[in-house]
Amino acid sequence: MKNSYLLLTPGPLSTTESVRQAMMRDWCTWDDEYNSLVQEVRDRLVKQATTSSLYTAVLMQGSGTFCVEATIGTVMPKREGKLLIITNGAYGNRMIQMCDVLNIDKVVYGLNEDESIQLGTIEQILLDDKEITHVAMVHCETTTGILNPIKEVCRISKEHNKITIIDAMSSFGGILLDVHQLQIDFLISSSNKCIQGVPGFGFVIAQKDELKKCKGNARSLSLDLYDQYETMEEYKGKWRFTSPTHVVRAFYQALLELEEEGGVEARFKRYQENQKMLVEGMSEIGFETLLQAKQQSPIITSFIYPKDTTFAFKVFYESLKKQGFVIYPGKVSQIDTFRIGNIGDIFKEDIERLLQAVKKTVRLKGGITI
The missing domain is CATH 3.90.1150.10 (Aspartate Aminotransferase, domain 1)
Structure with missing residues (x-):
C-alpha cells in the first residue's frame, strides 16, 4: 500500500516498499534461522563502520535514546569515572539528564544550538580536569542539523587517554566514517535513521576490549550493554529478552538495499x-x-x-x-x-x-x- 505522505524528518523516515514487506512474516526468537540473521546484521554493521577486526556490534531493544542510556550507564565506571559531555543541542542535553538520573559524575561543555564546538576549549577542559575519563558528544545534532567535528574531538580526547562515546544516531549510514580511524570506542545509532529501516531497536559499534572492561558496571538490568553483548556472543545472536523480530528482518533488508545503492x-x-x-x-x-x-x-x-x-x-x-x-x-x-x-x-x-x-x-x- 502506497504511503499517503512522505516523511521529511530525521527518523522515523520514509522506507521502501521492500523494507516494509520484509516485516510480513513472523519469526521465533529462539530459532536458529532468526538468530543467524541477527548475527549477519551484526557482522554487516561492523563492516559498515570499519575494516578493523577490533570492533563488535551490540543490538538493543528500544529507541536510539535507549541505546545512548545503555552505553553511558554501562561504560561509565561506578567509581572514579567522570564524563565530559559536549553539547550544542537537545540530544547532547539528554546525555546530561541521563547522568543526573544515573548519578554519574560529569562536566559539561555547553554551547548554543547554532554554535560550533571550539577545539581549544575542549583541550583546556581536559588539561584542567584530570578526573575526566570519558568524552561524549553528538555527531549530527538534529536539533538544528549541525555537524560536529568528531574527528578532531576524538583526536584530542585520545591524546589525553580518554574513552570516546559518539552519538551518531542521525549520521551513521549516511556519512562516511571509520570508527577505528576516528578512534571512537563506542558509536551509537538506531534502525530507523540513515540505514532506512523502521523503529524498534538501536545498536552500538563497540571496541571489544573496552566493552569487556564494562562487565558489572551497568546501572540497569534491561539496559546492560555488556550482558547483551555476552549473551549474543555465547548464544550466537540470541537477545536476552524478547527482540523486535519484524524490525530486525526489515533492517536486514535495509542493509542489503544500502549496499545495492x-x-x-x-x-x-x-x-x-x-x-x-x-x-x-x-x-x-x-x-x-x-x-x-x-x-x-x-x-x-x-x-x-x-x-x-x-x-x-x-x-x-x-x-x-x-x-x-x-x-x-x-x-x-x-x-x-x-x-x-x-x-x-x-x-x-x-x-x-x-x-x-x-x-x-x-x-x-x-x-x-x-
Missing part, C-alpha cells in the same frame, strides 16, 4: 544533493537557514520563521501534509524555526515536488499568504 558514499551523495536542492529552492521562495553552510549536515535543515509576516507553522504544516509531505517543528530554544529532513527513500524529484507544494502554500517576498 552503492554503500554509504552513494547514499551520502544522494542526501547531499537533496539538501542542496532543498536549501536553494527554499531560499528562492524566501526562507533563510538557521546555520551557515559550513556547519550544515546533509541530514536535516532548520529554517527560520519568516520575519514581518503572518506565518503560522501549524497552518503551513497541515497544508504540506495535505499535499503529501510531513515536516518537523523546530527544536531551537532562542529562535522560531521548523525543520525539513531529506533522508530516507527520498530523491531529487521528491524535493522538487515539495518545493512546488511550499510555493502553493506561501508567498514570502512582499508578504505571506497561507
Whole structure:
C-alpha cells in the first residue's frame, strides 16, 4: 500500500516498499534461522563502520535514546569515572539528564544550538580536569542539523587517554566514517535513521576490549550493554529478552538495499544533493537557514520563521501534509524555526515536488499568504 505522505524528518523516515514487506512474516526468537540473521546484521554493521577486526556490534531493544542510556550507564565506571559531555543541542542535553538520573559524575561543555564546538576549549577542559575519563558528544545534532567535528574531538580526547562515546544516531549510514580511524570506542545509532529501516531497536559499534572492561558496571538490568553483548556472543545472536523480530528482518533488508545503492558514499551523495536542492529552492521562495553552510549536515535543515509576516507553522504544516509531505517543528530554544529532513527513500524529484507544494502554500517576498 502506497504511503499517503512522505516523511521529511530525521527518523522515523520514509522506507521502501521492500523494507516494509520484509516485516510480513513472523519469526521465533529462539530459532536458529532468526538468530543467524541477527548475527549477519551484526557482522554487516561492523563492516559498515570499519575494516578493523577490533570492533563488535551490540543490538538493543528500544529507541536510539535507549541505546545512548545503555552505553553511558554501562561504560561509565561506578567509581572514579567522570564524563565530559559536549553539547550544542537537545540530544547532547539528554546525555546530561541521563547522568543526573544515573548519578554519574560529569562536566559539561555547553554551547548554543547554532554554535560550533571550539577545539581549544575542549583541550583546556581536559588539561584542567584530570578526573575526566570519558568524552561524549553528538555527531549530527538534529536539533538544528549541525555537524560536529568528531574527528578532531576524538583526536584530542585520545591524546589525553580518554574513552570516546559518539552519538551518531542521525549520521551513521549516511556519512562516511571509520570508527577505528576516528578512534571512537563506542558509536551509537538506531534502525530507523540513515540505514532506512523502521523503529524498534538501536545498536552500538563497540571496541571489544573496552566493552569487556564494562562487565558489572551497568546501572540497569534491561539496559546492560555488556550482558547483551555476552549473551549474543555465547548464544550466537540470541537477545536476552524478547527482540523486535519484524524490525530486525526489515533492517536486514535495509542493509542489503544500502549496499545495492552503492554503500554509504552513494547514499551520502544522494542526501547531499537533496539538501542542496532543498536549501536553494527554499531560499528562492524566501526562507533563510538557521546555520551557515559550513556547519550544515546533509541530514536535516532548520529554517527560520519568516520575519514581518503572518506565518503560522501549524497552518503551513497541515497544508504540506495535505499535499503529501510531513515536516518537523523546530527544536531551537532562542529562535522560531521548523525543520525539513531529506533522508530516507527520498530523491531529487521528491524535493522538487515539495518545493512546488511550499510555493502553493506561501508567498514570502512582499508578504505571506497561507
